[in-house]
Amino acid sequence: xxxxxxxxxxxxxxxxxxxxxxxxxxxxxxxxxxxxxxxxxxxxxxxxxxxxxxxxxxxxxxxxxxxxxxxxxxxxxxxxxxxxxxxxxxxxxxxxxxxxxxxxxxxxxxxxxxxxxxxxxxxxxxxxxxxxxxxxxxxxxxxxxxxxxxxxxxxxxxxxxxxxxxxxxxxxxxxxxxxxxxxxxxxxxxxxxxxxxxxxxxxxxxxxxxxxxxxxxxxxxxxxxxxxxxxxxxxxxxxxxxxxxxxxxxxxxxxxxxxxxxxxxxxxxxxxxxxxxxxxxxxxxxxxxxxxxxxxxxxxxxxxxxxxxxxxxxxxxxxxxxxxxxxxxxxxxxxxxxxxxxxxxxxxxxxxxxxxxxxxxxxxxxxxxxxxxxxxxxxxxxxxxxxxxxxxxxxxxxxxxxxxxxxxxxxxxxxxxxxxxxxxxxxxxxxxxxxxxxxxxxxxxxxxxxxx
Numbered sequence: 001x002x003x004x005x006x007x008x009x010x011x012x013x014x015x016x017x018x019x020x021x022x023x024x025x026x027x028x029x030x031x032x033x034x035x036x037x038x039x040x041x042x043x044x045x046x047x048x049x050x051x052x053x054x055x056x057x058x059x060x061x062x063x064x065x066x067x068x069x070x071x072x073x074x075x076x077x078x079x080x081x082x083x084x085x086x087x088x089x090x091x092x093x094x095x096x097x098x099x100x101x102x103x104x105x106x107x108x109x110x111x112x113x114x115x116x117x118x119x120x121x122x123x124x125x126x127x128x129x130x131x132x133x134x135x136x137x138x139x140x141x142x143x144x145x146x147x148x149x150x151x152x153x154x155x156x157x158x159x160x161x162x163x164x165x166x167x168x169x170x171x172x173x174x175x176x177x178x179x180x181x182x183x184x185x186x187x188x189x190x191x192x193x194x195x196x197x198x199x200x201x202x203x204x205x206x207x208x209x210x211x212x213x214x215x216x217x218x219x220x221x222x223x224x225x226x227x228x229x230x231x232x233x234x235x236x237x238x239x240x241x242x243x244x245x246x247x248x249x250x251x252x253x254x255x256x257x258x259x260x261x262x263x264x265x266x267x268x269x270x271x272x273x274x275x276x277x278x279x280x281x282x283x284x285x286x287x288x289x290x291x292x293x294x295x296x297x298x299x300x301x302x303x304x305x306x307x308x309x310x311x312x313x314x315x316x317x318x319x320x321x322x323x324x325x326x327x328x329x330x331x332x333x334x335x336x337x338x339x340x341x342x343x344x345x346x347x348x349x350x351x352x353x354x355x356x357x358x359x360x361x362x363x364x365x366x367x368x369x370x371x372x373x374x375x376x377x378x379x380x381x382x383x384x385x386x387x388x389x390x391x392x393x394x395x396x397x398x399x400x401x402x403x404x405x406x407x408x409x410x411x412x413x414x415x416x417x418x419x420x421x422x423x424x425x426x427x428x429x430x431x432x433x434x435x436x437x438x439x440x441x442x443x444x445x446x447x448x449x450x451x452x
Contacts (some may be wrong), residue, residue, distance in 0.1 A: 002016045002017075003016040003017035003021065003103065004116060004120050004121070004123075004124040005116065005120075005416055006115055006116050006117070006297060006299055006416035007105075007113070007115055007116075007297045007298055007299040007416065008095075008103055008104060008105045008106070008115075008120070008299075009021075009025065009103050009104040009105075009106070009120065010094050010095070010097065010101060010102070010103030010104075011101065011102075011103065012100050012101055013047040013051070013100065013101065013102040014047075017103075019050055019051065019053075019054040020054070021127065022050075022051045022054040022055045022058065022104070023054040023055065023057055023058040023061075023133075024058060024123075024126075024127050024133060025055060025058065025090075025104060025106075025123055025127075026038075026054070026055040026056060026057065026058025026059040026061075026062070026090075027058035027059070027061055027062045027133045028058075028062070028122075028123045028126055028127075028131075028133075029058075029059065029062075029064075029088050029090065029106065029123070030059065030062045030063070030064035030088065031062065032088075032114075032119050032122060032123060033087050033088040033108050033114070033119070034087065035064065035086075035087035035088045036063065036064045036065060036140070037064060037065050037066075037067060037086060037087070037088070038059045038064055038065070038066055038067070038086070038088045038089065038090065039066075039067045039069065039077065039080055039081055039084075039086040039088070039089035039090070039145070040052065040055060040056060040059070040066055040067070040068050040069065040089070040090050040091075040092070041068075041069040041070070041071075041072030041074075041076065041077040041080075041089070041090075041091045041092070042069075042070070042071060042072065042091070042092035042093070043071070043072070043074075043091070043092060043093040043094075043174070043175050043197065043232060043233050044071060044173075044174070044175065044195040044196065044197040045092075045093070045094065045099060045101075045102050045197035045232075046099065046197045046198060047102045048092045048093070048102060048197065051092050051102055051104070052092055055090060055092065055104070056068065056142060058133070059140060060139050060140035060141070060142065061133065061135045061136060061139060061140075062133070062136055062140070063136030063137075063138055063139065063140055064140045065140040065141050065142070065143060066140060066141070066142045066143065067086070067143050067145040068142055068143065068144050068145060069145055069146075069147060070144070070146075071175070071178065071195070072091065072175065072178075073175040073176065073178060073179070073233060073234035073235070073330075073331075073332070074091045074093055074095070074105060074175070074233040074234065074235040075151075075234060075235050075325070075328065075329065075330035075331065075332065075333070076147065076148075076151050076178075077089050077090075077091040077105075077107070078107060078111040078325070078326060078328040078329075078330070079111075079147065079150075079151045079154065079325070079326075079330075080145070080147045080150075080151070081107050081109075081110075081111045082109075082110050082111040082326040082328070083147070083150070084147075085109075086109070087108060087109045088106070088107070088108060089106070089107045089111075090104050090105070090106050090107075091104070091105045091107075091233070092104055093105060093175075093232065093233040094232070095204075095231060095232055095233045095235065095236075096203070096204050096205035096206070096207070096231040096232050096233075096236065097203075097204075097205070097232070098199070098203050099197060099198050099199050099203075106119065106120065110306075110326055110327075111302075111326045111327075111328045112302065112303060112306070113298050113299040113302050113303065114299075115297075115299030115300075116299075117299075118299075148178070151179075152179060152182055152183070155179070155183060155330075155332055155333055155336060156183065158324075158333060158336050158337060158340070159183065159336050159340070160340045160343065160344075161343065162184070162187075162339055162343050163187075164343060164346060164347065165225050165226065165339065165342065165343050165346060166189075166222060166223060166224040166225045166226075167184065167187070167188035167189070167224060167225065167226055167227075167228065167339070168188065168189045168191075168215060168218040168219045168222055168224040168226070168227040168228070168240075169184070169188045169189070169190050169191070169193070169215075169227070169228045169229070170190075170191050170192055170206075170212075170214060170215040170218070170227070170228070170229040170230070171190065171191070171192050171193040171194075171230055172192055172199070172201075172202065172204040172206070172211075172229060172230055172231060172232060173192045173193075173194060173195060173196040173197075173198075173199050173200065173201060173204065174195070174199075174204045174230055174231060174232040174233065174234060175195065175230075175232065175233050175234045176230035176234040176331065176332060177193050177194060177195050178195075178234075179234075179332055180193065180230075180332075181193070183332065183336065188228075189218055189222045189224065191214060191215070191218055192214075199232070201214070202214070204230075204231050204232030205231060205232075206229045206230070206231055206236070206237075206238040206318060207238070207249075207317065207318070209246065211229075212227075212229055212238070212240065212246050215227045215228075215229050215240055216240055216244040216245075216246070217244075219240050219241075219242065219244050220244045224242065225242050225342060225346060225351065225352060226239060226240070226241065226242065226339070226342050226352050227239060227240030227241075227244075228240075228335050228339075230331050230332075230335075231318070231331065234330075234331045234332060235298075235319060235329050235330065235331050236249075236317060236318035236319055236329075236331050237318055237320070237331035237332070237334050237335045237338075238318045239252060239338065239352075241351070241352040241353040241356055242351050242352050242353050243353045245353065247352075247356055248277065248316070248360075248364060248366070249314070249315070249316055249317065249318040250272065250273075250275065250276040250277050250280055250314065250315070250316045251277060251279065251280065251356060251359050251360060252314060252320070252334075252338060253270065253272055253276065253280050253284075253312075253313070253314035253320070254279065254280045254283040254284055254359045255338055255341055255342075255355065255356075255359070256312055256314065256320065256334075256337060256338065256341070257270070257283065257284045257287045257289060258287075258341045258344070258345075259337050259338075259340055259341050260311050260312055261284065261287035261288050261289055261311070262287055263340075263341075263344075266311045267287075267288035267289070267311075268288075268289075268290065268309070268310065268311045269289075269290045269291075269292050269308045269309070269310040269311065270284055270289040270290070270291055270292065270310060270311055270312060270313060271292050271293075271294060271301060271304060271305050271308070271310045271312070271313025271314070271321065272291060272292070272293055272294075272313060272314060272315075273293070273294065273295065273296045273301065273314075273315040273316055273317075273399075274293055274294070274295065274296060274396060274398070274399045274400070274402045274411050274413070275296065275315075275316040275367070275402075275411050275413075275424050276293070276314075276315075276316060277360070277362060277364060277426055278361075278362060278404075278409065278426065279359055279360055279361045279362055280359070282361065283358070283359045289311075292304070292308055292310060292313075293396065293402075294398070294399075295398055295399040296315060296316075296317070296399055296413070296416070297315075297416060298319060298321075298328075298329060300399075301313060301315060301319065301321055301329075302321055302327050302328050302329065303327075305321045305323065305327045306327040309323065310323060310327075311323055314334075316367070316424075318331070320333075320334035322334075342355075362426045362427060362428060363426065363427050363428070363429060363430045363432075363433045364424070364425075364426045364433075365423075365424055365425040365426070365433060365437055366424065367422050367423070367424050368422070368423045368424070368437070368440075368452070369415075369418075369420040369421070369422055369423075369452070370420060370421045370422075370423065370444050370450040370451065370452060371419060371420055371421075371450060371451040371452075372421050372444060372448050372449070372450040372451075373448070373449075374448055375414045375421050376414075377448065378412075378421055378443075378444055378447075378448045378450065379400055379401060379412050379413070379414070379421065381443055381444075381447060381448070382401075382410070382412050382423070382440055382443055382444070383401045383403060383412070385439070385443060386403060386405070386410070386436075386439075387403060390405050391405070392404060392405055393405060393406060394409075399411075399413050400412050400413025400414060400422075401413070407427060407428045407429075407432060408425065408426060408427035408428065408432055408433070408436060409425070409426055410423065410424065410425040410426075410436065410440070411423070411424050411425075412424075412440075421444070421450070423440055425437055425440070
């Protein structure tokens with residue numbers, strides 16, 4: 001069952017999983033999560049309707065009722081799960097992956113994520129073992145459920161005055177199109193704002209530079225103050241500054257400090273993932289933030305933010321988590337709050353580009369992917385090489401390794417969803433950064449036959 005990953009079920013539909021898998025996932029969820037009611041939503045991918053039908057058939061054959069949201073953003077499903085007291089929900093989506101992919105994100109009460117280590121692994125094992133799925137004597141019913149207005153009302157509570165901002169938006173033909181015009185109106189310059197699960201204009205992954213090229217051009221042609229781009233299921237959002245430059249998403253954790261720590265006065269813990277720039281914590285510390293670093297991915301981040309009762313958190317991948325949103329992530333909520341900050345900064349004569357320049361103090365490699373068979377051996381070799389050369393100032397080993405030195409740091413970790421070893425490095429100068437990257441490439445390519 002190659003579609004079962006640390007965070008969700010995902011893969012190429014009819015290759016990594018199929019309608020039979022969807023049926024069995026549906027059948028086993030009520031037992032796994034101890035409930036007779038399951039909330040279901042779906043994205044606009046071509047295969048989502050078939051997965052939806054078989055997932056629901058599995059749930060009802062097990063004797064549980066389905067509450068069907070229909071077309072949904074993933075955070076909309078989180079909202080409904082927590083707001084209406086569901087103990088189980090499934091969003092059918094492959095998030096930012098290309099059109100041929102699909103998958104399922106499973107949540108439990110309070111929209112807590114169900115990952116491989118707390119439920120998905122059990123379902124996978126039951127399927128692999130060929131466990132029978134006898135149809136219940138009393139099949140479940142299907143109820144249509146509409147939370148569009150409720151979720152919209154929730155989001156609008158956070159919106160402030162944007163009338164002075166010129167905004168460019170790329171909706172990626174994804175699920176954010178359900179809400180963006182009701183939230184932001186007709187004044188932004190929109191592209192690709194029609195739902196289309198074939199993603200005809202670009203893949204719905206804003207981390208790939210080619211997918212942001214049209215937004216950059218739009219920002220410059222319109223003289224916009226900011227560009228906003230969502231992924232396919234609207235749980236992630238990323239930004240382009242007024243100079244047409246893509247902003248590394250971890251830096252927006254620092255920007256959000258102006259809303260939570262300054263505007264709202266909510267001092268406390270702020271969560272970042274193990275790949276985040278040191279600049280984030282350095283910028284937020286004077287505002288009263290206590291930085292907490294943890295593993296990559298919603299299955300870990302949402303649970304961790306709740307555990308530490310953090311004010312908010314974020315990831316390099318463009319997920320932002322909020323105590324005010326059940327400790328879950330929402331691309332639309334994140335964009336509303338960040339635009340609040342950008343609008344206020346503009347009134348004070350500070351552009352987004354200038355604000356980011358205040359935060360960004362280091363040279364960063366971005367994530368570099370290596371395809372390598374012996375991931376653990378390769379990680380150990382990189383760690384050991386540098387720790388023998390130089391005394392580390394900090395060491396973390398809970399998601400690969402993050403090792404910090406006085407002038408630079410690196411994180412090397414195995415991907416949870418793809419056959420890659422991921423490396424990221426940050427340094428005080430471009431020269432130092434380039435030198436460290438070259439050493440890592442030599443270790444991995446020479447010693448482990450890694451392919452870039």
